[in-house]
Amino acid sequence: MALITSLSQLDPNGSYTYADYLTWQFDEFVELIKGKVLRPMAGASRRHQQLSKRLEYAIETHLRRSQCEMYHAPFDVRLTRSAEGSDTRIQTVVQPDIF
Template identity: 50%
Template sequence: MKITEPKSEALNKVEEPSTEYVVYSYADYLTWEFDEMVELIKGKIFKSAAAAPRRIHQKVSGNIFTKLHVFLKNKPCDVFSAPFDVRLPVKSKRNEDIFTVVQPDISVICDKSKLDDLGCIGAPDLIVEILSLGNNSKELRDKYEVYEESGVKEYWVVLPYEWALLIYTLIDGKYVPSKLFTVGDIVESKCISGFKLDLDEVFDEPD
């Protein structure tokens, strides 16, 4: 964390927030200055596992983002890539009452009333998360839960090292998984009408 210490008042030193289970809000989040990306999920801090995503993660993310960006040109939906704050309020949109703030790899928002200078407040229509090597429990368990609870219509989980993609579609408030798609498949979004993605073009440089 970057800490600015007053020249003459060491007692005013800014402390890095504890990563133990202390409940933090978006109001707290706005005061932090971490070197790495952090997210809040139900009031708990989650730090990025690495200083920067690996090359294949960025390659796959760029391929998907480009396809969405081109498709959505002159359409009512907007697409954003991380870092981009998505706040998921439960009862109130006040900063001190929001306890989940995530930075999905890719977000598509069709209700532009949810967009403001700070990012998005409310559930995007489509979220894409690209898994990294190692522990992915945050995406597979914690984010799955808050995306389902907050009403994200589609949650795409991309496994770049397995050249695979899984789509969770929200039906009657619960996620229903697709089959596991891989190279040779063309996937289609149910919430972004007409959008299709050729996975041969997503995984065009398999490692």
């Protein structure tokens, strides 16, 4: 497989997996939705950042007395319909603001 160092090297009509995604060596931020490469919209607005910060604080406060943990971007979240979600079968990977 050829080394992917630029988003332009990917076939826009191609279908990719998390295993493919892990090998890409470029700086652009992308997500996979059902195997398709998507570039998220432009940077988050100030209002979005304010709301995200408040939501993160509220969730963190709620979780303090539990064993649950919260993460924030960048953090790959792999979505699969199968319990046997190997990297070669996962076709949806996102990086939500808060997870």
